[in-house]
Amino acid sequence: MHDTSPGIPSPAADTFAAAEAAAGRRTGRRQALAAFGLAGAALAGSQTIPGLAQAAGPGPALAAPKKRLEAGAGYTSVDDLRASAGAADGEQVHVVGYHADRPGVGGGVFYWDADATETDDGGTVIAATGVATGRWKRPVEARVDLAWFGWTGVGDVDDAPKVRAAVAALPTGGIVETGPGKVRLESTVEITSIPILFQGAGATDVDDYSTQYIVATGAADGFRLKNVHGGGMRDLVVRGSGLTGGSLVATEAAGTDRNYMVSFINVRFKDGYNGMTLRSCNTIRFRNCVWNGFNGQYVILLNGVGDGSRADPVEFVQCGIAAGPANTGVDNLVIDGLGGSIKFFATAVLFGRHGIWLKNTTGGSYPKFLYFEGGGFENGHGYPVLLEAGAQAQFANVYVSADNELSNVRITEGFTGTATFTGCIIRGCGHNGLDVASTRVTVTGCVIGNNGRTAHPAFARTITGTSSGGGGKVRITTSTEHGWETGDRVSVLDVTGTTEANGKWTINVVSPTAFEIPVQFAHAYAGGGSAYRHGTGINIRSAATRVVVVGNAIGGLADGINRQDYGIVCASPDVLVADNDLNGNLVAPYTITGSVDGQTRFAGNKGVEQIDGRLVARVTGAVPDGLYDFGNLLYLDGQRIRVTKVTRKLGGGACDVRLDAAAASAGGNAIGVTTTSQTTALTSPFTVDGTGTSLRLQARVLNAASASDLEVQFAYQILG
Numbered sequence: 001m002h003d004t005s006p007g008i009p010s011p012a013a014d015t016f017a018a019a020e021a022a023a024g025r026r027t028g029r030r031q032a033l034a035a036f037g038l039a040g041a042a043l044a045g046s047q048t049i050p051g052l053a054q055a056a057g058p059g060p061a062l063a064a065p066k067k068r069l070e071a072g073a074g075y076t077s078v079d080d081l082r083a084s085a086g087a088a089d090g091e092q093v094h095v096v097g098y099h100a101d102r103p104g105v106g107g108g109v110f111y112w113d114a115d116a117t118e119t120d121d122g123g124t125v126i127a128a129t130g131v132a133t134g135r136w137k138r139p140v141e142a143r144v145d146l147a148w149f150g151w152t153g154v155g156d157v158d159d160a161p162k163v164r165a166a167v168a169a170l171p172t173g174g175i176v177e178t179g180p181g182k183v184r185l186e187s188t189v190e191i192t193s194i195p196i197l198f199q200g201a202g203a204t205d206v207d208d209y210s211t212q213y214i215v216a217t218g219a220a221d222g223f224r225l226k227n228v229h230g231g232g233m234r235d236l237v238v239r240g241s242g243l244t245g246g247s248l249v250a251t252e253a254a255g256t257d258r259n260y261m262v263s264f265i266n267v268r269f270k271d272g273y274n275g276m277t278l279r280s281c282n283t284i285r286f287r288n289c290v291w292n293g294f295n296g297q298y299v300i301l302l303n304g305v306g307d308g309s310r311a312d313p314v315e316f317v318q319c320g321i322a323a324g325p326a327n328t329g330v331d332n333l334v335i336d337g338l339g340g341s342i343k344f345f346a347t348a349v350l351f352g353r354h355g356i357w358l359k360n361t362t363g364g365s366y367p368k369f370l371y372f373e374g375g376g377f378e379n380g381h382g383y384p385v386l387l388e389a390g391a392q393a394q395f396a397n398v399y400v401s402a403d404n405e406l407s408n409v410r411i412t413e414g415f416t417g418t419a420t421f422t423g424c425i426i427r428g429c430g431h432n433g434l435d436v437a438s439t440r441v442t443v444t445g446c447v448i449g450n451n452g453r454t455a456h457p458a459f460a461r462t463i464t465g466t467s468s469g470g471g472g473k474v475r476i477t478t479s480t481e482h483g484w485e486t487g488d489r490v491s492v493l494d495v496t497g498t499t500e501a502n503g504k505w506t507i508n509v510v511s512p513t514a515f516e517i518p519v520q521f522a523h524a525y526a527g528g529g530s531a532y533r534h535g536t537g538i539n540i541r542s543a544a545t546r547v548v549v550v551g552n553a554i555g556g557l558a559d560g561i562n563r564q565d566y567g568i569v570c571a572s573p574d575v576l577v578a579d580n581d582l583n584g585n586l587v588a589p590y591t592i593t594g595s596v597d598g599q600t601r602f603a604g605n606k607g608v609e610q611i612d613g614r615l616v617a618r619v620t621g622a623v624p625d626g627l628y629d630f631g632n633l634l635y636l637d638g639q640r641i642r643v644t645k646v647t648r649k650l651g652g653g654a655c656d657v658r659l660d661a662a663a664a665s666a667g668g669n670a671i672g673v674t675t676t677s678q679t680t681a682l683t684s685p686f687t688v689d690g691t692g693t694s695l696r697l698q699a700r701v702l703n704a705a706s707a708s709d710l711e712v713q714f715a716y717q718i719l720g
Contacts, residue, residue, distance in 0.1 A: 076100045077107075078126060078150070081136055085128040086112025093136075098150050106147035110136040122162070123149035124169045142174040146183065153181020155214055160185045167196050173230060175199050182212045184241075190224045191231075192254055200236025203268040203290070211236040215272065219245030222272075225262060227254035232263040240272035245296070248272045253280035253309070264289050275299040279309040287317045293324040297331065299352065304336040307364040313341035323352025328381040335370070335390070337362030346374040353382035355402075358415065360389035366416070368392045376425075379403050384429075387415040387438070397423045405430035405454045405483065405533070411438040413543050421446055428560060430454035430535065437541040442548040449557040449584070452535025452564045457493065463529030466498040468521040469510065474501045475521070476531065481512040487541065487571070489534040492517065497526025504534070506593070534565050537585070542571040542594050549577045555584025555607070566591050567607070574599040583607035609681075611644070612718040615659070617699040623650070623707040627660060627698040636661065636690030636697055640719040643668060644685045649677040651709025656702040659714050661688050661695040670702050673710065687719065 074094035075081040081095050091112040098106025110126065116135035120127035124144065126136040138148065147153075149162040163183065166176045173195035180201045200211025213236060215222030222238065225231075228251075238248050248269050251259045259281040267289045269275050273296035278284060291299050299321055302311040323330035332349050333356040335342060349355040355377035360366040367390040376399030377384030384400050385408065387393055398421075400408045408429040411419055417440035424446045426433045433448040434441075461478040469475030476492065484490065486509045495501045498521065505517035537554035540547050549568065556562030567582035571594035582589030582605050589607040592600075604610060615630045643666070648657055656670035667686030688695065699712055 076103075078122075081110060081128075082120075082126050083129055085131045085134055086114065086136065088112065089114035098147060099152065102152065105152075106145070106150065108138060108148070110138055113137050121149070121165045121169060123165055140169060142170070143177055144169050144174065146176060146178045151178070151181070151183060153179065153183075155182025155184045155212070157184065158186040159183045160187045160189055163189050167191055167194065170194065170196060178211045178213075178236065180210055182214055184214045184216055185222055186216050188217055188220050188222065188224050188246075190226065191228055192226045193228065193257075195228060195230030197231045198233045198236060200234065202235045203237055203266050205268065205270075207239070213238045214241050215239065215243065215248050216241040217246060218243065219273075221246040221250040221277075222248045223250070225249070225251045225259050227257035227259060228262055229260045230262065232265070233267045234263075234265045235267070237268045237270065239268075239270045243273040243296075245273050247274040247277040247301075249275075250277040251279055251281045251284070251311075256308070258282055259284070263287070268292075272296070274301065276301070277304070278302045278311040278314060279305060281311050282313070284311070284314045285317070286315065286319050288319065289316075290320040290322075292320070292322045293327070294330055294352075295324075295327050298334045299323050299330065299332045300334070302333075302335045302339045302342065302367075303362065304334070306362045307338045310338040310340075310365075311335075311342075312339045312369075313343065314339070315343045315345075316347045317345045319344075319347045320350070321347065322350040325351050325379070327352055329353050331357055331382070332380070333357065334359070335367040336360060337367065338365040339367045340369040342367070342370050344372040344375065347372075348375045349377045349380075349384070351379050351381075353380065354386050355380050355382075355384035355400075357383075357386045358388060358390040358393065359386075360414075366390045370394065372396070372398055374398065376400055377402070377408075382406060383408070383410045385409040387411045387419060389414045389416075391416045391418055393419045395419075395421045395424055398425075400424060400426045402429040405459065407432040407435040407535075407539070408451065409434040411436050411441060413437045417441070417546075420444075427451065427557060428453060430459070431533065432535050432539040433537045433554075433564075435539045435541070436547055437543045439545045439547075441544065441546075442550075443538065443552055444548070444550050446552045447557070448537040448552060448554045448567075449564060450560045450562045451537060453561060455491075455532055455534045455563040455565065457530060457532060460493070460530035460532040463492070463495060463531060466495065466501055466521070466525040466529075469516040470508075472520050473508075473516045474498060474519050475510060475514055475516045476501060476529075477514050478531070479513075482509075482515065482531070483512075484515065484533055485509055489565075489569070490515070490517075490531050491534065492529065492531045495525070495529035498523050501529070535563065536566045536569045537564055538568045540568065540570045540572045540575060544572040545574040547572060547575045549575070549580060551579050553581045555582060555589075556586075557584075562586070569593060573597045576601040577605065578602070579604045581606040609644075610717050611715045613641075613716055615697060615699075615714040615716065617710070617712050619701075619710040621708060623653075623655060623701055623704055623710045625655075625701050625704050627663065627700050628710075629698055633697060635694045636688055637694040638691055640687060640689045640691055641716040642685050642687050642719055643682065643714050643716045645679060645681050645715035646671055646712070647677070647679040647715070648673045648710070648712040650675050650707055650711075653704070653706035653708055655704040655707040655710070657710070657712050658700050658702065659688075660698050660700045661690075663696070663698070665700075666695075666697070670700075673707070673712070688716075691720075 077100040095107040097103040114134045118125045124138045175197045202210045204210040261283045263285045265287045269291045271293045275291045330352045331354045332352045370393040373396045381404045415438040420442045426448045427450045433451040461482045464479045465477040467475045491504045507515040509515045554567035565587040567585045568590040658670040659666040666688045
């Protein structure tokens, strides 16, 4: 057997010339190469010719002879080569092209291994017709070219067997190179345990350029990776053709062995049923990849089976993920069941239904450790961010918007908590910017505005009837499904007969086409009417706890349509809402619709009258001129306050009242008091400083005229 060690000539070298002389009967088939010489031989093949240059790439060459190729020693095609056996062990020849009509494509150097008996694989091992022992072999290191196996690039035949043969030619892993052209797969290419990198000539959005793997597998997957450690895809397009199921690429376990360290770089996936199904995988990375045009269930799914199929960590860097404008019912990213450390950097998620959906239908553990930074969500027809199950999700510097009647961010009770939104822009959806029913949700430094876009008669549901519902309340029926939930705020307009239904209400949903409002049914329906739903910046539901909303701008934005009625609607007592700019909402900065307790904190918000405390005095009976103590505060000690408002009333008569500090005016003017309750916001609020010296605070009555039963309070803000 010849020696294949690098740099050591084959033992057949001494007999090469003799063998060529003895093989003169075969030179007729080689005349086509004579005009090329050595330079032409190098151009016609896709690999470095042994003896002319040292082959590149890791690992030793497999059976690579070191003889220099003699000019004229060649064949026109692989079929031509297959018709002749080698004359001597180590003999080297050149094939002009794999197919006789395609010179320069798929040819290259072969050598004769006289003792070989491997099966003809159609690319790197060629059996001579009628010869049991001895094979023509290509020098192979870590790369094979798909053209070596007869691929033409036309894409009009099933190329899957050629791809599988190329993979099999790299038993310990390597690169399958594919030049510009189309590779048609009519059956699944499955790779088990071998790290194979599919390398193309570049990704593109034009179907007739670069490297195109066309998946035409019906309802089956295109590529399936099982227990693959390494490899992946680079610089190519994977697109579907007439698919009715499956994914373009899927990963799964081989037994209990998972996939590990698989990378996809500069790959475009398009026109499939599902894009990718990632299961039983660890450390999967996507960089500069694009998905577009999927009409199945999802673009990318992580897990969806059980704990044994977890997918983590998985990273997406500078990617674009889009179901496509026409595929409004297809979810873009679904993380279902156990999976963690899912990271997105500068990634755009567009169109389709939901943008990213965390859920758990597996019956096992839930997903967690989601991190999304930069990029964002736009043009979707569901929730851009839907957190139904799981924990620990972080969004930083993300743009979130949607073209529908739903909220931009929905966090349900099933999500066990710790979601943060930092520096995000959350705008322009039909309902709420954020809708929160979970625990430990923190929103800081975000711009949240122009939500509630469908709060307009143009988006109203047509009312077809009213009736007496539960407890005698008005029940309203719509002509089509309204799509609303209990707790939503709805305006009812132009109902005749049951005119008591007209107004703005918090609804209780009875069915997809009926809801009830909290007013008693009194009059029969006479016709007409419509209803539309309102939206807010942040809707905090009663089930939510430990919600922190600090340092955000929540209101109308400079561009676009603003129908956001409140900055915040809060039904939960366990909140901290502080230091936000709540200007620019149509009705009010916020409204509290639930109970309030010791855990409720609304403080320091712009656009809101801030009242930190009140000085209250009650004087029963006659009220002559003089000083009167406050019942709740005697001394201002170590603080500065600003007095902003005075509320007062007498049981009889009239007088004036002012705030005194240390028996002298605290800075404000006296204000009149009558038997009518009056509240006056001071046009010039005044400051009282008790940081240096403690000040006795009292109410002074002036100009009393038969005054009796005084009630007065001075509202103030704490300055420090």
